[in-house]
Amino acid sequence: MFEQIPATMKAWAVKSPAPIESVPCPLQLVEKPVPSPKAGEVLVKVLACGVCHTDLHVAEGDLPVHQPNVTPGHEIVGRVVQLGLECQRFEVGDRIGIPWFRYACGVCRYCRSGRENLCPNSKYTGWDHDGGYAEYVTVPEGFAYRIPARYKSTEAAPLLCAGIIGYRALLRANVPAGGRLGLYGFGGSAHLAAQLAIKQGVEVHVFTRGKDAQKFALELGCASAQGAYDCSPVPLDSAILFSPAGEMVPNALANLAPSGTLALAGIYLSDVPSLNYQDHLFHEKTVTSVESNTRQDGEEFLRLADRLGITPTVTPVTFDQADQVLKWVARGNIDGAYVLEMPS
Numbered sequence: 001m002f003e004q005i006p007a008t009m010k011a012w013a014v015k016s017p018a019p020i021e022s023v024p025c026p027l028q029l030v031e032k033p034v035p036s037p038k039a040g041e042v043l044v045k046v047l048a049c050g051v052c053h054t055d056l057h058v059a060e061g062d063l064p065v066h067q068p069n070v071t072p073g074h075e076i077v078g079r080v081v082q083l084g085l086e087c088q089r090f091e092v093g094d095r096i097g098i099p100w101f102r103y104a105c106g107v108c109r110y111c112r113s114g115r116e117n118l119c120p121n122s123k124y125t126g127w128d129h130d131g132g133y134a135e136y137v138t139v140p141e142g143f144a145y146r147i148p149a150r151y152k153s154t155e156a157a158p159l160l161c162a163g164i165i166g167y168r169a170l171l172r173a174n175v176p177a178g179g180r181l182g183l184y185g186f187g188g189s190a191h192l193a194a195q196l197a198i199k200q201g202v203e204v205h206v207f208t209r210g211k212d213a214q215k216f217a218l219e220l221g222c223a224s225a226q227g228a229y230d231c232s233p234v235p236l237d238s239a240i241l242f243s244p245a246g247e248m249v250p251n252a253l254a255n256l257a258p259s260g261t262l263a264l265a266g267i268y269l270s271d272v273p274s275l276n277y278q279d280h281l282f283h284e285k286t287v288t289s290v291e292s293n294t295r296q297d298g299e300e301f302l303r304l305a306d307r308l309g310i311t312p313t314v315t316p317v318t319f320d321q322a323d324q325v326l327k328w329v330a331r332g333n334i335d336g337a338y339v340l341e342m343p344s
Protein backbone atom coordinates (compact mmCIF):
# COMPACT_ATOMS: atom_id res chain seq x y z
CA MET A 1 0.00 0.00 0.00
CA PHE A 2 2.79 2.38 0.86
CA GLU A 3 4.47 3.73 -2.18
CA GLN A 4 7.75 5.49 -2.51
CA ILE A 5 7.34 9.26 -2.62
CA PRO A 6 9.97 10.87 -4.84
CA ALA A 7 11.89 14.01 -3.82
CA THR A 8 10.95 16.02 -6.90
CA MET A 9 8.06 16.14 -9.33
CA LYS A 10 6.93 17.66 -12.61
CA ALA A 11 4.72 20.72 -12.20
CA TRP A 12 3.49 23.60 -14.31
CA ALA A 13 4.41 27.07 -12.98
CA VAL A 14 3.25 30.59 -13.82
CA LYS A 15 6.68 32.12 -14.57
CA SER A 16 5.71 35.70 -15.29
CA PRO A 17 2.05 36.43 -15.93
CA ALA A 18 1.36 37.53 -19.52
CA PRO A 19 -1.18 36.85 -22.27
CA ILE A 20 -1.23 33.07 -22.76
CA GLU A 21 -0.25 33.32 -26.45
CA SER A 22 2.98 35.22 -25.50
CA VAL A 23 6.40 33.77 -26.30
CA PRO A 24 7.67 32.39 -23.98
CA CYS A 25 4.36 31.10 -22.63
CA PRO A 26 3.68 32.30 -19.05
CA LEU A 27 2.97 28.67 -18.09
CA GLN A 28 6.15 26.55 -18.01
CA LEU A 29 6.77 22.90 -17.13
CA VAL A 30 9.35 22.74 -14.30
CA GLU A 31 10.78 20.40 -11.67
CA LYS A 32 9.68 21.21 -8.10
CA PRO A 33 10.27 19.49 -4.74
CA VAL A 34 7.37 17.24 -3.71
CA PRO A 35 5.70 19.23 -0.90
CA SER A 36 5.65 17.80 2.64
CA PRO A 37 2.31 17.88 4.43
CA LYS A 38 2.29 20.20 7.45
CA ALA A 39 0.29 19.36 10.58
CA GLY A 40 -3.34 18.86 9.59
CA GLU A 41 -2.49 18.46 5.90
CA VAL A 42 -2.39 15.41 3.66
CA LEU A 43 -0.17 14.76 0.64
CA VAL A 44 -2.12 13.73 -2.44
CA LYS A 45 -0.93 12.09 -5.65
CA VAL A 46 -2.88 13.80 -8.42
CA LEU A 47 -5.02 11.57 -10.67
CA ALA A 48 -6.82 14.33 -12.59
CA CYS A 49 -7.07 18.12 -12.51
CA GLY A 50 -9.74 20.16 -14.25
CA VAL A 51 -8.86 23.28 -16.23
CA CYS A 52 -10.87 26.27 -15.02
CA HIS A 53 -11.14 29.73 -16.60
CA THR A 54 -9.67 31.10 -13.34
CA ASP A 55 -6.38 29.31 -14.17
CA LEU A 56 -6.19 31.47 -17.28
CA HIS A 57 -6.80 34.62 -15.21
CA VAL A 58 -3.91 33.58 -12.92
CA ALA A 59 -1.57 32.81 -15.85
CA GLU A 60 -2.42 36.06 -17.61
CA GLY A 61 -2.20 38.24 -14.48
CA ASP A 62 -5.86 39.37 -14.30
CA LEU A 63 -5.60 37.80 -10.83
CA PRO A 64 -2.08 38.79 -9.69
CA VAL A 65 -0.27 35.69 -8.37
CA HIS A 66 0.10 35.52 -4.59
CA GLN A 67 3.18 33.30 -4.81
CA PRO A 68 5.98 33.43 -7.42
CA ASN A 69 6.01 30.45 -9.81
CA VAL A 70 2.68 29.26 -8.45
CA THR A 71 1.28 26.03 -9.88
CA PRO A 72 -2.33 26.54 -11.00
CA GLY A 73 -5.19 24.05 -10.79
CA HIS A 74 -7.99 23.72 -8.27
CA GLU A 75 -10.25 20.94 -9.51
CA ILE A 76 -8.05 18.16 -8.22
CA VAL A 77 -8.88 14.50 -7.70
CA GLY A 78 -6.16 12.38 -6.18
CA ARG A 79 -5.21 9.66 -3.72
CA VAL A 80 -3.93 10.37 -0.23
CA VAL A 81 -0.35 9.06 -0.03
CA GLN A 82 0.87 10.58 3.23
CA LEU A 83 -0.70 12.06 6.37
CA GLY A 84 0.75 15.05 8.22
CA LEU A 85 0.76 15.14 12.02
CA GLU A 86 -2.64 15.33 13.73
CA CYS A 87 -4.57 14.16 10.65
CA GLN A 88 -7.62 12.07 11.41
CA ARG A 89 -10.13 12.52 8.61
CA PHE A 90 -8.65 10.44 5.78
CA GLU A 91 -6.55 7.30 5.39
CA VAL A 92 -3.71 6.64 2.97
CA GLY A 93 -5.37 5.35 -0.23
CA ASP A 94 -8.58 7.44 0.04
CA ARG A 95 -9.66 9.25 -3.12
CA ILE A 96 -10.34 12.91 -2.32
CA GLY A 97 -11.09 16.16 -4.09
CA ILE A 98 -9.27 19.47 -3.60
CA PRO A 99 -11.13 22.67 -4.50
CA TRP A 100 -10.29 26.37 -4.89
CA PHE A 101 -11.23 27.29 -1.29
CA ARG A 102 -8.25 26.18 0.82
CA TYR A 103 -8.30 28.04 4.12
CA ALA A 104 -10.45 30.33 6.25
CA CYS A 105 -9.41 31.69 9.65
CA GLY A 106 -12.42 30.39 11.58
CA VAL A 107 -12.46 33.34 13.99
CA CYS A 108 -13.46 36.46 11.99
CA ARG A 109 -17.03 37.79 11.92
CA TYR A 110 -17.69 36.12 8.55
CA CYS A 111 -16.35 32.72 9.60
CA ARG A 112 -18.33 32.90 12.85
CA SER A 113 -21.57 33.64 11.01
CA GLY A 114 -21.51 30.84 8.40
CA ARG A 115 -20.02 33.05 5.66
CA GLU A 116 -16.50 31.67 5.57
CA ASN A 117 -16.38 32.29 1.80
CA LEU A 118 -16.07 36.01 2.66
CA CYS A 119 -13.24 35.52 5.20
CA PRO A 120 -10.65 38.28 4.61
CA ASN A 121 -7.89 35.82 5.54
CA SER A 122 -8.98 33.12 3.10
CA LYS A 123 -6.50 31.26 0.87
CA TYR A 124 -6.97 29.54 -2.46
CA THR A 125 -5.47 26.48 -4.15
CA GLY A 126 -3.60 27.32 -7.33
CA TRP A 127 -3.33 31.00 -6.43
CA ASP A 128 -1.99 31.40 -2.86
CA HIS A 129 -0.64 27.87 -2.81
CA ASP A 130 0.53 25.37 -5.43
CA GLY A 131 -2.32 23.55 -7.15
CA GLY A 132 -2.99 20.46 -9.19
CA TYR A 133 -1.12 21.01 -12.46
CA ALA A 134 1.48 18.81 -10.77
CA GLU A 135 2.13 15.23 -9.75
CA TYR A 136 1.63 15.90 -6.02
CA VAL A 137 -0.16 18.52 -3.94
CA THR A 138 -0.96 19.09 -0.25
CA VAL A 139 -4.26 20.18 1.28
CA PRO A 140 -5.53 20.92 4.81
CA GLU A 141 -7.72 17.87 5.44
CA GLY A 142 -10.70 19.97 6.55
CA PHE A 143 -10.87 21.63 3.13
CA ALA A 144 -10.97 18.46 1.01
CA TYR A 145 -13.98 16.37 -0.03
CA ARG A 146 -14.64 12.67 -0.43
CA ILE A 147 -15.38 11.82 -4.06
CA PRO A 148 -18.60 9.82 -4.68
CA ALA A 149 -17.75 6.34 -6.02
CA ARG A 150 -19.96 6.71 -9.13
CA TYR A 151 -17.55 9.19 -10.74
CA LYS A 152 -14.36 8.47 -12.61
CA SER A 153 -11.58 10.83 -11.48
CA THR A 154 -11.66 12.83 -14.73
CA GLU A 155 -15.45 13.16 -14.44
CA ALA A 156 -15.34 14.25 -10.81
CA ALA A 157 -12.72 16.99 -11.31
CA PRO A 158 -15.05 19.69 -12.75
CA LEU A 159 -17.51 19.15 -9.91
CA LEU A 160 -14.95 20.68 -7.54
CA CYS A 161 -15.04 24.23 -8.91
CA ALA A 162 -17.36 24.48 -11.90
CA GLY A 163 -19.95 22.37 -10.08
CA ILE A 164 -19.72 23.88 -6.61
CA ILE A 165 -19.61 27.48 -7.90
CA GLY A 166 -22.58 26.74 -10.16
CA TYR A 167 -24.45 25.46 -7.11
CA ARG A 168 -23.65 28.53 -5.04
CA ALA A 169 -24.64 30.74 -8.00
CA LEU A 170 -28.04 28.98 -8.11
CA LEU A 171 -28.48 29.76 -4.40
CA ARG A 172 -27.40 33.40 -4.90
CA ALA A 173 -29.72 33.82 -7.91
CA ASN A 174 -32.65 33.02 -5.64
CA VAL A 175 -34.37 30.76 -8.17
CA PRO A 176 -38.01 30.20 -7.12
CA ALA A 177 -39.39 26.63 -7.20
CA GLY A 178 -40.64 25.92 -10.73
CA GLY A 179 -39.27 29.29 -11.85
CA ARG A 180 -37.49 30.46 -14.99
CA LEU A 181 -33.72 30.81 -15.02
CA GLY A 182 -31.44 32.43 -17.59
CA LEU A 183 -27.81 31.27 -17.95
CA TYR A 184 -25.38 33.62 -19.75
CA GLY A 185 -22.34 31.76 -21.07
CA PHE A 186 -22.46 27.97 -21.28
CA GLY A 187 -19.14 26.42 -20.26
CA GLY A 188 -18.08 24.06 -17.49
CA SER A 189 -20.04 25.67 -14.66
CA ALA A 190 -23.23 26.49 -16.56
CA HIS A 191 -23.70 23.00 -17.99
CA LEU A 192 -23.67 21.55 -14.46
CA ALA A 193 -25.90 24.28 -12.97
CA ALA A 194 -28.35 23.73 -15.87
CA GLN A 195 -28.62 20.00 -15.13
CA LEU A 196 -29.13 20.63 -11.43
CA ALA A 197 -31.81 23.28 -12.06
CA ILE A 198 -33.68 21.17 -14.65
CA LYS A 199 -33.69 18.11 -12.35
CA GLN A 200 -35.29 20.35 -9.71
CA GLY A 201 -38.10 21.52 -12.01
CA VAL A 202 -36.68 24.87 -13.13
CA GLU A 203 -37.17 26.08 -16.74
CA VAL A 204 -33.72 27.03 -18.08
CA HIS A 205 -32.99 29.45 -20.94
CA VAL A 206 -29.43 29.77 -22.26
CA PHE A 207 -27.74 32.81 -23.82
CA THR A 208 -24.38 32.14 -25.44
CA ARG A 209 -22.60 32.99 -28.69
CA GLY A 210 -21.43 29.49 -29.71
CA LYS A 211 -23.80 27.46 -31.90
CA ASP A 212 -22.33 24.21 -30.52
CA ALA A 213 -22.89 25.39 -26.95
CA GLN A 214 -26.49 26.31 -27.84
CA LYS A 215 -27.05 22.83 -29.31
CA PHE A 216 -25.47 21.21 -26.24
CA ALA A 217 -27.80 23.24 -23.96
CA LEU A 218 -30.87 22.00 -25.82
CA GLU A 219 -29.60 18.40 -25.67
CA LEU A 220 -29.33 18.74 -21.87
CA GLY A 221 -33.01 19.74 -21.72
CA CYS A 222 -32.86 23.54 -21.60
CA ALA A 223 -36.09 25.20 -22.81
CA SER A 224 -34.35 27.58 -25.24
CA ALA A 225 -30.89 28.63 -26.39
CA GLN A 226 -30.01 31.87 -28.19
CA GLY A 227 -27.31 34.51 -28.62
CA ALA A 228 -25.79 36.27 -25.63
CA TYR A 229 -27.42 39.59 -26.48
CA ASP A 230 -30.83 38.25 -27.55
CA CYS A 231 -34.15 39.06 -25.97
CA SER A 232 -35.42 36.25 -23.72
CA PRO A 233 -38.47 34.34 -25.07
CA VAL A 234 -40.02 34.74 -21.58
CA PRO A 235 -39.33 37.11 -18.65
CA LEU A 236 -36.90 35.42 -16.24
CA ASP A 237 -37.15 35.15 -12.45
CA SER A 238 -33.42 34.64 -12.04
CA ALA A 239 -30.25 34.75 -14.08
CA ILE A 240 -26.60 33.82 -13.68
CA LEU A 241 -23.78 35.40 -15.67
CA PHE A 242 -21.04 32.79 -16.03
CA SER A 243 -19.18 34.61 -18.77
CA PRO A 244 -16.48 37.11 -17.63
CA ALA A 245 -17.98 39.67 -20.06
CA GLY A 246 -19.41 42.72 -18.24
CA GLU A 247 -20.93 43.85 -21.59
CA MET A 248 -23.56 41.12 -21.15
CA VAL A 249 -24.92 42.56 -17.88
CA PRO A 250 -27.41 45.11 -19.34
CA ASN A 251 -29.14 42.50 -21.52
CA ALA A 252 -29.26 40.02 -18.63
CA LEU A 253 -30.96 42.68 -16.47
CA ALA A 254 -33.36 43.72 -19.25
CA ASN A 255 -34.48 40.08 -19.61
CA LEU A 256 -35.41 39.82 -15.89
CA ALA A 257 -39.02 39.91 -14.74
CA PRO A 258 -39.93 42.38 -11.93
CA SER A 259 -38.18 41.41 -8.65
CA GLY A 260 -35.77 39.18 -10.58
CA THR A 261 -32.20 38.53 -9.43
CA LEU A 262 -29.01 38.46 -11.48
CA ALA A 263 -26.01 36.68 -9.91
CA LEU A 264 -22.55 37.40 -11.35
CA ALA A 265 -20.67 34.13 -10.93
CA GLY A 266 -17.15 34.99 -12.07
CA ILE A 267 -14.20 35.92 -9.88
CA TYR A 268 -13.24 38.30 -12.68
CA LEU A 269 -15.56 40.48 -14.81
CA SER A 270 -14.68 43.04 -17.45
CA ASP A 271 -16.21 46.50 -16.92
CA VAL A 272 -20.00 46.74 -16.95
CA PRO A 273 -21.29 49.40 -19.39
CA SER A 274 -23.51 52.14 -17.99
CA LEU A 275 -26.97 50.99 -16.96
CA ASN A 276 -30.33 52.62 -17.55
CA TYR A 277 -32.35 52.75 -14.36
CA GLN A 278 -35.74 52.16 -16.02
CA ASP A 279 -34.66 49.34 -18.31
CA HIS A 280 -32.20 47.56 -16.09
CA LEU A 281 -32.84 48.11 -12.37
CA PHE A 282 -36.33 49.46 -11.67
CA HIS A 283 -39.08 46.96 -10.66
CA GLU A 284 -37.01 45.86 -7.67
CA LYS A 285 -34.41 43.95 -9.62
CA THR A 286 -31.36 42.72 -7.69
CA VAL A 287 -27.77 42.33 -8.85
CA THR A 288 -25.43 40.28 -6.71
CA SER A 289 -22.13 38.43 -7.08
CA VAL A 290 -20.85 35.04 -6.08
CA GLU A 291 -17.64 34.76 -4.09
CA SER A 292 -16.10 31.32 -3.80
CA ASN A 293 -18.17 28.97 -1.64
CA THR A 294 -18.49 27.63 1.86
CA ARG A 295 -17.54 24.04 2.66
CA GLN A 296 -21.21 23.43 3.35
CA ASP A 297 -22.00 24.41 -0.26
CA GLY A 298 -19.40 21.92 -1.44
CA GLU A 299 -20.70 19.02 0.67
CA GLU A 300 -24.34 19.77 -0.30
CA PHE A 301 -23.51 19.98 -3.99
CA LEU A 302 -21.53 16.73 -4.09
CA ARG A 303 -24.37 14.92 -2.29
CA LEU A 304 -26.96 16.34 -4.73
CA ALA A 305 -24.81 15.61 -7.78
CA ASP A 306 -24.42 12.00 -6.64
CA ARG A 307 -28.11 11.57 -5.84
CA LEU A 308 -29.45 13.25 -9.00
CA GLY A 309 -26.81 11.77 -11.30
CA ILE A 310 -25.35 15.08 -12.49
CA THR A 311 -22.82 14.15 -15.16
CA PRO A 312 -20.03 16.50 -16.22
CA THR A 313 -19.15 16.33 -19.90
CA VAL A 314 -15.36 16.29 -19.95
CA THR A 315 -12.62 16.32 -22.54
CA PRO A 316 -9.61 14.50 -21.04
CA VAL A 317 -6.21 15.81 -22.17
CA THR A 318 -2.70 14.76 -21.18
CA PHE A 319 -0.77 16.49 -18.41
CA ASP A 320 1.87 17.84 -20.81
CA GLN A 321 -0.79 19.67 -22.84
CA ALA A 322 -1.68 22.16 -20.07
CA ASP A 323 -0.20 25.23 -21.83
CA GLN A 324 -1.97 24.34 -25.08
CA VAL A 325 -5.27 23.76 -23.30
CA LEU A 326 -5.17 27.21 -21.66
CA LYS A 327 -4.76 28.68 -25.15
CA TRP A 328 -7.89 26.79 -26.28
CA VAL A 329 -9.75 28.12 -23.22
CA ALA A 330 -8.61 31.68 -24.08
CA ARG A 331 -9.96 31.23 -27.62
CA GLY A 332 -13.29 30.08 -26.23
CA ASN A 333 -13.23 26.48 -27.51
CA ILE A 334 -14.74 24.93 -24.43
CA ASP A 335 -16.53 21.69 -24.96
CA GLY A 336 -17.87 20.79 -21.54
CA ALA A 337 -14.63 20.98 -19.57
CA TYR A 338 -10.99 20.05 -20.16
CA VAL A 339 -9.37 17.80 -17.56
CA LEU A 340 -5.65 17.01 -17.30
CA GLU A 341 -5.28 13.28 -16.82
CA MET A 342 -2.12 12.10 -15.08
CA PRO A 343 -0.29 9.06 -16.49
CA SER A 344 -1.01 6.08 -14.24
Ligand SMILES: [Zn+2]
Pocket residue numbers: 052053054055074100161162
Ligand atom coordinates in the same frame (compact mmCIF):
# COMPACT_ATOMS: atom_id res chain seq x y z
ZN1 LIG B 1 -12.34 27.37 -10.85
Ligand SMILES: [Zn+2]
Pocket residue numbers: 104105106107108109110111116119120121
Ligand atom coordinates in the same frame (compact mmCIF):
# COMPACT_ATOMS: atom_id res chain seq x y z
ZN1 LIG C 1 -12.33 34.20 8.76
